[in-house]
Amino acid sequence: xSGKIFVAHDALSGLLDDLSKKFKVWIPQMMDQASGHIAxxxxxxGKKPELTRRSRLSxxxxxxxxxxxxxxxxxxxxxxxxxxxxxDLKESFDNGPTLVFGARPCDxxxxxxxxxxxxxxxYKDVYYERRRQNTLFATLVCQDxxxxxxCSSVGSGPADMTGSDMAVIPIEGGYVIEGLTDAGRKLVxxxxxxxxxxxxxxxxxxxxxxxxxxxxxDDLTGYADDLTRRxxxxxxxxxxVSPCITCGVCTWVCPTCxxxxxxxxxxxxxxxxxxxWDSCMxxxxxxxxxxxxxxxxxxxRYRNRVGHKFSYFPKKYDGMVSCCGCGRCIRTCPVxxxxxKVVKELKETADDRA
Amino acid sequence: xxxxxxxxREHVKGIFSNLELVxxxxxxxxxxxxxxxxxxxxxxxxxxxxxxxxxxxxxRYLAKSMNAVDPAADGRKIGVCVKxxxxxxxxxxxxxKFVSRDRVYVIGLPCRGTLxxxxxxxxxxxxxxxxSVNAEGDELVVETDRGISRFALDRxxxxxxxxxxxxxxxxxxxxxxxxVTPRLKIDAENPSVAAVEALSLEDRLLFWENQLDRCIRCxxxxxxCPLCVCQNHCIMETRMPKWITQYRNMxxxxxxxxxxxxHLAGRCTECGECxxxxxxxxxxxxxxxxxxxxxxxMLDYESGIDPEAVPPLLTFSPKExxx
Ligand code: SF4
Ligand code: SF4
Ligand code: SF4
Ligand code: SF4
Numbered sequence: 001x002s003g004k005i006f007v008a009h010d011a012l013s014g015l016l017d018d019l020s021k022k023f024k025v026w027i028p029q030m031m032d033q034a035s036g037h038i039a040x041x042x043x044x045x046g047k048k049p050e051l052t053r054r055s056r057l058s059x060x061x062x063x064x065x066x067x068x069x070x071x072x073x074x075x076x077x078x079x080x081x082x083x084x085x086x087x088d089l090k091e092s093f094d095n096g097p098t099l100v101f102g103a104r105p106c107d108x109x110x111x112x113x114x115x116x117x118x119x120x121x122x123y124k125d126v127y128y129e130r131r132r133q134n135t136l137f138a139t140l141v142c143q144d145x146x147x148x149x150x151c152s153s154v155g156s157g158p159a160d161m162t163g164s165d166m167a168v169i170p171i172e173g174g175y176v177i178e179g180l181t182d183a184g185r186k187l188v189x190x191x192x193x194x195x196x197x198x199x200x201x202x203x204x205x206x207x208x209x210x211x212x213x214x215x216x217x218d219d220l221t222g223y224a225d226d227l228t229r230r231x232x233x234x235x236x237x238x239x240x241v242s243p244c245i246t247c248g249v250c251t252w253v254c255p256t257c258x259x260x261x262x263x264x265x266x267x268x269x270x271x272x273x274x275x276x277w278d279s280c281m282x283x284x285x286x287x288x289x290x291x292x293x294x295x296x297x298x299x300x301r302y303r304n305r306v307g308h309k310f311s312y313f314p315k316k317y318d319g320m321v322s323c324c325g326c327g328r329c330i331r332t333c334p335v336x337x338x339x340x341k342v343v344k345e346l347k348e349t350a351d352d353r354a
Numbered sequence: 355x356x357x358x359x360x361x362x363r364e365h366v367k368g369i370f371s372n373l374e375l376v377x378x379x380x381x382x383x384x385x386x387x388x389x390x391x392x393x394x395x396x397x398x399x400x401x402x403x404x405x406x407x408x409x410x411x412x413x414r415y416l417a418k419s420m421n422a423v424d425p426a427a428d429g430r431k432i433g434v435c436v437k438x439x440x441x442x443x444x445x446x447x448x449x450x451k452f453v454s455r456d457r458v459y460v461i462g463l464p465c466r467g468t469l470x471x472x473x474x475x476x477x478x479x480x481x482x483x484x485x486s487v488n489a490e491g492d493e494l495v496v497e498t499d500r501g502i503s504r505f506a507l508d509r510x511x512x513x514x515x516x517x518x519x520x521x522x523x524x525x526x527x528x529x530x531x532x533x534v535t536p537r538l539k540i541d542a543e544n545p546s547v548a549a550v551e552a553l554s555l556e557d558r559l560l561f562w563e564n565q566l567d568r569c570i571r572c573x574x575x576x577x578x579c580p581l582c583v584c585q586n587h588c589i590m591e592t593r594m595p596k597w598i599t600q601y602r603n604m605x606x607x608x609x610x611x612x613x614x615x616x617h618l619a620g621r622c623t624e625c626g627e628c629x630x631x632x633x634x635x636x637x638x639x640x641x642x643x644x645x646x647x648x649x650x651x652m653l654d655y656e657s658g659i660d661p662e663a664v665p666p667l668l669t670f671s672p673k674e675x676x677x
Contacts, residue, residue, distance in 0.1 A: 031568055035635020036476040039568075056633060057570070066570065067602045147384035147483050243390040245414065247574035249633050265599045276600040279572075283586040284593075334578055334631035335410060336382030336389040 003185040005192035006199045008174040015191060016101065017045050023099040023136070026062050028055040040100070049102045051140060051170075058110060058255035058328060059103050063131045067276045070127065070262070074270040092272070093127070098135040102168065105160045106151045106326035108139045110255025112163055113313070113322040117258060127275070136183055138166035141210050148327030150216025150340055156325060159211040169203040176203035218344055220310065221321050226346040227311035237299040240342045243335040246298045248279035250305065250329035250337070256322050257305075259285070280304050302337075310343050356489070357405040358463055361530050365461065366399050366433065373459055374426055376433035377412040378402045386471050386484045386496075390415065393433070404435060404530070406489055406511070409468045411625045412436070413443040414580035417452040425457060432458050437465040439514065441523035442623035442658025443580040449661055450621075450668070452583060455525075462526025464534045467507070467515035469494070472635060474510050478503045514626030514639060517545055524659055546637070547644050562608075568634040569607045575628035575638050576614060581621050589613060615641040620649040620667045623658035 007015050019025050020043050027049035031037045038050050039057040069092040078084040100108070111132070118125035119132065142151075142158035151157055161167050165184030169176045176195050179185030195203065230236055251257040261278035265271050278285055281302070286295045295301045313322035323339070330338050366376055370393075380391035380401045388407040393399055412434055416422040422432055436444055441462060447453040469487070474496060478484070482498035489495075494510045496503045508516065519540055522533045538545075550558060573590060576582045589597040590610050598606055614628075622642040629639040649655055653666040 032565075032635055035472055037568060037635045039634070067600060145483075242392045242419075243410075245418075245574070245577045245631075247572060247577040247631065249572050249574045249631070252570050252572045253633060261600065263600045265601065274600055276602070282591065284591050287586075330383055332633045334574060334627075336387040338383040341383070 002194050002200070003179040003188055004195055004200060004203070005177050005188055006174060006195035007177060007192055011174070011192075012049070013045070016043050016049070018191065019099055019101070019187075020044070023097045026059060026098065026100045027102050028059075040103075043101070051102050052144075054104070054146065054331075055107075056328070056332060057253055058326065059100055059107050060110065060255045060257075062098065062100055063111060063128060063135060064114065064258065064260075064277075067274055068127060070273045070275055072270070072272050073264075073266075076269075093130060095130040095134050098131070099138065100135060101138045103137060103139050104142045104326070105139055105156065105158060105162075105164070106142075106149075106324040107255055108137045108163045109151075109156055109160060110324045110326070112320070113256040113324070114258055115163075116313075116317045116320065116322075136165040136187065137163060138168050138177065138184075139164035140168045141170065141207060143170060143206075143210060145213075145215045146327070146331075148330040149325065150220070150327060151325035152214045153216030153218055153220040153340065154321045154323050154325040155221050157211060158213050158215055159207055167207070169206050171199060171202040171206055176200065178203070216325060216340070218340070220323075220325075220340060220343050221314070221319065223343055223346050224311040224314045224319075227307045230346050231303070231307075234299060236345070237303050240345070241299050241302040241337070244281075244298045244302055244337055245335060246281045246283070246301065247334060248281040249332050249334065250339075251279040251281055252277065253328040253332050254323075255326055255328070256309070256324055280308070302342075306339065306342055306346075309339075310346075356466060356531065358530050359403045359405060362404045362435070362461070362463070363399055363402050365528060365530060366393065366402065367396075369433070369459070370396060370399065372430060373433045374430040376402075376435070376461070377415055378433075378435045378461075379404065379408045379410065379412075382407075384484050385487050386469075386474060404463055406467065406469050407487070408435070408437065408463070409471075409512075409630060411440045411443055411578075411580055411627045413440050413447060413453075414578060414627070416444070416458065417447050417580055417583055418577075418585060422447075422453040422457050423451065425454070431456075433461060434458050435461045435463060436523050436526070437463055437468070438518065438521040438523055439465075439623060439625040440580075441525055442520060443625050445525055445658040445661050446581055446621055446623055446665070449658075449663065449665060450581075450583075455661060460523070460526045460528075462523030462529045464522045464529065464531050465515075465518075466521065466534055467511035467518065469510050470512040470630070473512075477505055477510060512626055512630065513546060513637065514624060514629070517542075520659075525661065544643050544647055546640055547647055550640065550644075563604060565636045566604060566607045566611060569602075569611075569636060570634060571602055571607065571610070572633060574631040574633060575636075578627040578631040579614075579618070579622075580625065580627070581618060581623070582614065584617075611638065611641060614638075615645055618642050619645045620653070620655060620665045621657055622646055 025043040026040045027043045029041045030050050031039050038055040040059045071092050072090040074088040075085045076088050118128040165181045167178045179188035259278045260275050262275050265274050287293045309323040376393035378391050379388045382389045390410045448455050478496050479500045482500050485497040487496050492507050494507045519536050519538045626639050655666045
């Protein structure tokens with residue numbers, strides 16, 4: 001077989017029904033009609049994937065939940081000597097076979113950043129690793145972009161299938177789904193029937209056309225040293241960041257922001273150690289025990305956000321920018337701070353700005 | 355708000371030498387977005403805009419990002435642009451001594467309503483590249499790469515604006531443009547609150563559970579609010595004492611929203627910022643509106659109107675009855 005199937009629009013729910021018997025299937029879906037809120041949710045028969053409008057929240061939580069129990073603990077008293085106790089620990093994993101259907105290329109590619117940090121370093125994050133290994137991505141070849149998208153500016157593009165197991169290619173009447181990895185091909189081949197030669201050709205054409213699109217005006221890679229040069233130019237940061245309300249929305253919606261906090265949530269003798277999302281835009285994020293804060297204002301905090309993605313990360317990981325260009329932070333920032341503009345202006349000199 | 359950009363720029367040019375800076379708005383990354391703008395130099399003035407996209411309530415910067423209490427050494431003031439609702443927040447901040455009246459130069463902008471970017475996105479083919487947004491009479495004309503959409507302006511303006519009772523700044527040093535007629539009378543019932551109250555108790559609980567379920571605990575609602583002034587001491591974040599766990603469950607979310615609302619009781623000026631900034635579209639201002647309605651009924655008090663008044667929950671009077 002060709003490793004490809006055709007799924008007509010009206011057969012999509014049937015396919016998802018079948019897949020959801022084997023996988024926990026996540027799809028972008030309309031969560032609230034009134035505010036047009038789209039986010040990734042678990043598929044259940046009757047739910048419709050939202051493949052034409054963008055999701056406001058990224059699929060990050062699928063591999064990196066906003067709250068994740070690392071283990072459970074109970075203090076067990078020694079009945080003979082009640083001041084002594086032992087600690088009973090229980091592993092906690094929630095990682096069955098999972099499929100993400102209908103993420104966009106930027107969404108899927110966002111996990112490349114996680115992979116570098118959570119899998120490829122000296123220490124592996126077992127929680128992330130197990131989920132990662134058990135999750136397949138069927139990614140939509142992205143046909144449209146809005147004014148905040150800039151995937152091509154960060155070394156990617158609307159047909160970039162990095163990290164995807166399957167490509168979902170929209171054509172007249174439905175989708176051609178193409179297996180890209182062994183696991184993806186295997187799943188595709190057991191999930192439907194091959195496209196007609198015309199359909200296969202239309203899908204190829206669609207992929208080519210999409211790959212030729214350039215989404216985003218400027219190349220935003222290669223700014224690592226400009227950030228360093230600008231580091232202490234507080235006038236620059238003041239100009240860029242004054243409107244920021246340090247709400248952290250940019251970090252919550254971002255598919256590549258991976259900062260977290262660890263807390264023990266206990267009551268009485270038992271509880272859980274929990275990892276939850278944290279945000280570098282918060283004052284408490286860098287507050288040190290003795291009261292010193294190396295990033296006391298929003299200027300240092302936003303500088304860190306940009307620096308991390310466009311300078312420190314690429315310096316450490318072979319030039320890879322840890323921003324996938326999804327534009328979510330731009331779309332949802334309450335004061336319309338535009339990370340593209342900030343990065344671009346890193347290069348300008350003081351004279352350009354006068 | 356009608357376009358007052360030119361009149362605003364002219365006015366600011368005339369007075370800028372007496373001011374330290376002016377808080378205004380400038381165009382954002384596309385024609386549907388605007389960002390707050392600190393006018394620091396003469397040459398910045400031509401970036402200022404004031405129109406129906408001037409969403410943000412700039413008074414939050416006075417309370418949270420700068421010192422607007424102590425006079426400047428050279429006596430220069432901070433200029434701040436306010437719509438009707440924003441001016442009420444300013445009054446509340448003056449009452450609570452977060453801002454001194456004589457530290458600010460208040461540029462009032464009578465307002466016919468600000469647009470709701472989310473509602474507009476739902477009305478035009480999306481995803482679309484927005485090229486221009488123009489109000490023409492009672493109609494909004496949005497041009498995108500997929501053509502031109504026209505719809506009634508009322509379908510595109512913010513919920514708070516549809517029920518606005520104070521479109522004209524309640525305090526100002528100058529007013530740019532003519533006063534406009536309020537949509538609702540001062541003592542009119544809040545229609546959004548009435549709509550939720552019409553639901554049965556079970557449905558009301560379901561409504562809020564459905565809404566708050568989406569909350570991601572980002573706290574944008576808190577940070578945008580001009581009157582949510584605890585900043586880094588908010589119970590949601592402090593570890594000592596630890597009031598709230600890091601669980602993203604309904605209990606914790608509910609707790610947060612009730613605390614936010616109760617701390618704003620009789621203080622919230624219904625500027626709608628908390629609701630506008632919410633990334634997941636929860637109508638959080640509605641909770642505060644309900645509490646305001648209770649305060650109005652019980653204590654006959656409305657926030658942010660009289661700079662000399664003391665908000666009822668910030669004082670105590672033995673004469674208070676009915677509580
Ligand atoms: S979303 Fe915007 S206002 Fe909020 S922290 Fe990020 S940059 Fe600042
Ligand atoms: S920084 Fe912004 S554009 Fe880049 S990946 Fe994060 S949310 Fe997307
Ligand atoms: S609670 Fe919401 S509506 Fe009330 S003053 Fe604060 S931001 Fe404005
Ligand atoms: S802004 Fe919205 S999502 Fe964020 S904490 Fe407030 S209600 Fe929750």
